[in-house]
Amino acid sequence: MPSLFDPVKAGDLQLANRIVMAPLTRNRSPNAIPNDLTATYYAQRATAGLLITEATAISHQGQGYADVPGLYGTEQLDGWKKVTNAVHAKGGKIVVQLWHVGRVSHTELQPDGGQPVAPSAIAAKTKTVLIKDGVPTFVETSMPRALDASELPGIVHAYQAAARNAVETAGFDGVELHGANGYLLDQFLKTGSNKRTDDYGGSIENRARLLLEATRAVVDAVGGGRTGIRLSPVTPANDVVDDDPQPLFEYVVRQLATMNLAYIHIIEGATGGPREIDDRPFDYEALKTAYREAGGKGAWMVNNGYDKPLADEAVKEGDDLVAFGKPFIANPDLVRRLRENAPLNAVDKATMYGGGAKGYTDYPTLA
Template sequence: MTDRQLFEPYALGAITLSNRIVMAPLTRNRAGVGFVPSELAAEYYAQRASAGLIISEASQISQQGQGYQDTPGIYTQAQIEGWRKVTDAVHAKGGRIFLQLWHVGRVSHVDLQPNGQAPVAPSAIKVQTKTFVNNAFVDVSEPRALELDEIAGIVADFRQAAANAISAGFDGVEVHGANGYLLDQFAKDGANTRTDAYGGSVENRARLILEVTAAVAAEIGPERTGIRLSPVSPANGISASDPQSQFDYIVAKLDELNIAYIHVVEGATGGPRDVAPFDFGALRSRFRNGYIANNGYDLELAASHLTDGKADLFAFGRLFIGNPDLVERLKVGAPLADFNPATLYGGGAAGYTDYPALADATGA
């Protein structure tokens, strides 16, 4: 098998992708008033529609779920209509796009929360990390533990957000169960010290992530449902004493739901792949459908892992920022452009929609 097979179609759940290259979700903090996707967002995503699948930037399922300034939501009619412009633009270019749904849990700030309330979490444990609010990076706020009778409302918010995403024209949704956000917080004992049905054992700590995924799949179909996991990433101060047993169990249960894919951050998010011992092959063996591999991939490593059957699809993140036509560049072996770190978060077209495609950059 050669890297040529990375650029061949792949059947994922209810849709067929034009290739096996996935655009990973990338937070860009450019939503407009009401946390509606900006007018530029449609152009930004359409420029990258040659990806086999685009997974959108994470979008909060409620105001309570927001953790950063100017991130888009998917809980109001205006947000649905804003996202419709994005999906229409991507589909017009022949692309496929899923919406990533998140609730950040304790990774938030009171200035973003309804009525200035404390962020919520499985347990009242403040994490040493920062968020972006009021145009600055600041420490997150002290959280409060969710009451048992509040948890069903979180599940309902995910379900409604999934329905809204389909109304907005998305091909499916990805549940954000990674990177130290709410569902990951429940799954890992470094953040979850509950003693009720959602804490303690492997099974109890997996309960919320599985309930949410089951609710989303029931709402829009398992074939249009995926989930992102990061078993050993320390992102946002998260930790677990038993990641292998925890995620072996979670993935086996996700397989029973017959969802379209698992999207796995292999190692530390945006960092080393060998941050901690973990058998990712064990997750692969427990899941019958698509496996999207993420973290530190280049063309050579992706081709090698495809040949070895370690993954089906490969997610690239920041490379898509400066290279809107990343798929074509990889296919022909063209040079890859850098991106400007100063324009990653917030702002307008600069560093967002003004990166040229290869033909434009070379004058071809």
């Protein structure tokens, strides 16, 4: 029976254990450029089998929060190269999460102060982060405009270019498409945010089209074995909902099964909240079965609210990887702490977003 600490293969990625650091936005990259502190932060956590970076914008248009990193400029790629070098020097593996926020943005963050973009011109009832007088401040998102179908190939190309730059220039071991949590690809998937009447709206096949086109383009650029994708079937994060998520996501994973991906990363329940939502039941085992029966061989990664006993049980029951989020913020040596059943540091919530080393690189490790 495999354990949480056994090695595992995820596509082309040979991982030392099954513990994954989930993507965690920290708002510490001014001008969207990762810096030396970023490199220290990730290197401290390199004992994870796999590090997934904080969500990283594929284009200026894809940017939705102040001081989050990007992948679309030379200085950004140079900054990330410092990070991957630091992680690899510690023997770690790291992939970058490719992000387009869609409507979850603000005109102050968009090129030339333009409107954010979305499948349909429906505002997200959620907030984003701007820096006001040096302080991270939550503000309402701006009203988006609906993307014209002629703009979508450019967005697909931006995913592909970001993936290629991430692997070939910045030195990442792979990439993860962010198809979850109410951002652009998820906005297209779900009926609550997609009211289109063209080839990208209406039917399940149409709503899934952009996500699948972007994934194929990324696979063409870096290979399926270096590509993962994150999905969140029922999370209410960022004001997304689908009328019937089970057939939608079973269709999506059956299509993804043909692409020989490294892994599928599933958020179970409400992101950062309850693992089960009373009015949004979902059968995750049926989802995994649909993927496997369609020929999907990638690792199956589970996420949301996992502790050591729950993670042990997941691995015993056939999940390949378990992603931990907030515990990795406060515990750079989380793998050791889990192995030794040691107590965990608590997260300092006041320093989660923005700032410097405090609450970022200064959490204590075991002696």
